[in-house]
Amino acid sequence: MITFSDKQLKTPKMARPVYLVTGGMSKFARAFPDKRQEELCIDALTEAAEFIGMTPYELKKYIHTAYYGHFADHFGDQLLGEAAMHDRLGLDPLGNVGIKTGGATGGSTLWEAYKTVASGYSDCALAMGWERMDEVPTDEGNNYISFAADKDWETPLGHIYTGYYAVMAQRYWQIYGKEEDSFRRTMAEIAVKNRGYARMNPHAQGPMKITVEDVINSPVVAYPLLALDCCLMSVGAACGILADEKTAFELTDHPLRIDVAAGSHTLRVADRRNMEIPLLPNETKEQYADLGERFPGGDRYPGFTGFLAARMSAYYAYRMTGIHDPTEDLDLVELHDAFTISDIQTYEDIGIRPYGEGRTYVESGDCYHTNPNTGAPGKLPANLCGGLIGCMHAVGATGIMQVIEVGQHIWNRWAEMHSDEGKWKRFGREKPADWTDLQVKGAKRGLAISHAGVGSHVTCTILQDPNHTLEGGMFE
Amino acid sequence: MSCEDENRGTVKVINNRYKPSGHFHYGSPNTPILNEMGKLLGVTNPRDITHIHSYGGEAIFFESLSKGKLLATRCDNPLCESHLSIYEPFRIHCPDCLVKATVLDITDLAKRTATVHSFMITERTGAFNTLEVPIKFVNVEFDGVCTILMGYLSLGNPKIGMKLLPIFNTKAPTYTILDISWVPAGTPESELPQNFTF
Numbered sequence: 199m200i201t202f203s204d205k206q207l208k209t210p211k212m213a214r215p216v217y218l219v220t221g222g223m224s225k226f227a228r229a230f231p232d233k234r235q236e237e238l239c240i241d242a243l244t245e246a247a248e249f250i251g252m253t254p255y256e257l258k259k260y261i262h263t264a265y266y267g268h269f270a271d272h273f274g275d276q277l278l279g280e281a282a283m284h285d286r287l288g289l290d291p292l293g294n295v296g297i298k299t300g301g302a303t304g305g306s307t308l309w310e311a312y313k314t315v316a317s318g319y320s321d322c323a324l325a326m327g328w329e330r331m332d333e334v335p336t337d338e339g340n341n342y343i344s345f346a347a348d349k350d351w352e353t354p355l356g357h358i359y360t361g362y363y364a365v366m367a368q369r370y371w372q373i374y375g376k377e378e379d380s381f382r383r384t385m386a387e388i389a390v391k392n393r394g395y396a397r398m399n400p401h402a403q404g405p406m407k408i409t410v411e412d413v414i415n416s417p418v419v420a421y422p423l424l425a426l427d428c429c430l431m432s433v434g435a436a437c438g439i440l441a442d443e444k445t446a447f448e449l450t451d452h453p454l455r456i457d458v459a460a461g462s463h464t465l466r467v468a469d470r471r472n473m474e475i476p477l478l479p480n481e482t483k484e485q486y487a488d489l490g491e492r493f494p495g496g497d498r499y500p501g502f503t504g505f506l507a508a509r510m511s512a513y514y515a516y517r518m519t520g521i522h523d524p525t526e527d528l529d530l531v532e533l534h535d536a537f538t539i540s541d542i543q544t545y546e547d548i549g550i551r552p553y554g555e556g557r558t559y560v561e562s563g564d565c566y567h568t569n570p571n572t573g574a575p576g577k578l579p580a581n582l583c584g585g586l587i588g589c590m591h592a593v594g595a596t597g598i599m600q601v602i603e604v605g606q607h608i609w610n611r612w613a614e615m616h617s618d619e620g621k622w623k624r625f626g627r628e629k630p631a632d633w634t635d636l637q638v639k640g641a642k643r644g645l646a647i648s649h650a651g652v653g654s655h656v657t658c659t660i661l662q663d664p665n666h667t668l669e670g671g672m673f674e
Numbered sequence: 675m676s677c678e679d680e681n682r683g684t685v686k687v688i689n690n691r692y693k694p695s696g697h698f699h700y701g702s703p704n705t706p707i708l709n710e711m712g713k714l715l716g717v718t719n720p721r722d723i724t725h726i727h728s729y730g731g732e733a734i735f736f737e738s739l740s741k742g743k744l745l746a747t748r749c750d751n752p753l754c755e756s757h758l759s760i761y762e763p764f765r766i767h768c769p770d771c772l773v774k775a776t777v778l779d780i781t782d783l784a785k786r787t788a789t790v791h792s793f794m795i796t797e798r799t800g801a802f803n804t805l806e807v808p809i810k811f812v813n814v815e816f817d818g819v820c821t822i823l824m825g826y827l828s829l830g831n832p833k834i835g836m837k838l839l840p841i842f843n844t845k846a847p848t849y850t851i852l853d854i855s856w857v858p859a860g861t862p863e864s865e866l867p868q869n870f871t872f
Binding site (some may be wrong): 200201231232275335337338339340341342343344348349350351352354355356357358359360361362364365366367368369372418419420421466467468469470471472495502 | 707709715716719727729732736755756759761763765769770791792793794795796797798799800801802803804805809811813820821822823824825826834850851852
């Protein structure tokens, strides 16, 4: 049983509030044989500038430091790719640094930009993320990704990262899913939902109109993970501009408050030791006293069934922003649905549902834009962009894309950014005849989770309309 | 030069310095990438390289596998909150107090108590995989050990709670984690994969 000190569990207190001013993203696809990475990053920065009625040239004049999220140097075969990108964006001689935390790279990039603005070092910072995963054959790509596991203890075992993840899925499937067909269908519903929402997103790589049966009949990757349970491998870029209050309101009339917190856990799942569950504000110790009785085998925390890093990122972020109950206090979320089952695990880690009850978030209809059970708006819609399963997972860009998507709902500009015929045409994609506006009406607050590997790094980003921040946050 | 070259690189350490000999990298010409109209879009950049890697304080673990032994470590610092915790995977230092941990031979413990905590089966692999497919990963827990070792099952089908026995590649060791594998308890020695012994 390991423990943590009060100093380690201290709620972060920033020196000043930080705002998300704007953001943008490129098209996402499996491959871009006709584009260099810098072209995609410039697409993202241009979209961010145009979103607030500026040119990239005008927006760049405000940027004081730059943070670049780019996980896998070996995919691009370019060390110091950040320096090349910084030059191509014309941002020399400003200070810049590269961020690498696996699948959480996008979120971590925002975390670093957030801290530099909060500290006063910069009044305006660029957070840009990208990934180039198309320049090696797929099996060599799988080999490269497997080096994000321990290269001596895990990578030689098949050189297949999905397998290192699947042992966790297997344990959750058996302990909390009880190997029930109904649970298998609930997992499949997530894949159907996210791929369906991706159909409304011109940036999305993997839109599909499919059924639960299509998912269940898709090829086995590593049971219980089937092909349609798994996220995409993508190329693309996304960026956000963060600023202090004065600069933010110079740039736009409607910046959003942003707060970011981070957690971590062991690189190898093997090294996880037992501990007490760190409680979120809407939980009590007593509610978990009989967890092992209700779910035999579930008494080991975090074991293979929870993500401590996600729990800790929410632990800090909720206390920084005054969130007591995410389902009540937030209007939408973007979660790291690398796999359908890890999406369910995350519902529990961030307190949308108690441990063991994640499936009910889907089964209740709460996670949908429109609750399929009632026809009413979903209580807390999730992954309306399509998520990693339907939209993309261009690793360094993913966590930033999620935050921009949440922001577009709070800005009440989701339809504008997703319905534009010109954008669909420019991306070479056909807008569906049944295109639907997924704007969450009246959205004021949202959350995005950015998650690495089997849970080594996770960030939790909270966006709030500055006129609707919660009591109990750092500056309220 | 071909990467099948008999003079492929090897490394020795003399006076604590690497002494490589032979060929370590193999280049071949790049080739153009054209679209269907014959327009140039890029080039391939083929190469074959060899990394040199130290196991450091874990070397004894990997060497012992080739001798049929499974080593773990224990924190023996009485001032540490994790005093007497046993770690498998082997950790050179206690993760809490960072004092160098004591090396233990847990081969007998593994033979008595190894149990499947979780598992997965897959037909998919990455480039350079050397295991036969389907690959069957097993996460193995041991009585009194606070962590859970990942490995692969060589015979049978895994199930949570299943009892296992460790087997070791003692006849043609690779000096990697692949030198330990697992079989269901009760497996006779005659059924073990080539080069493996109990």
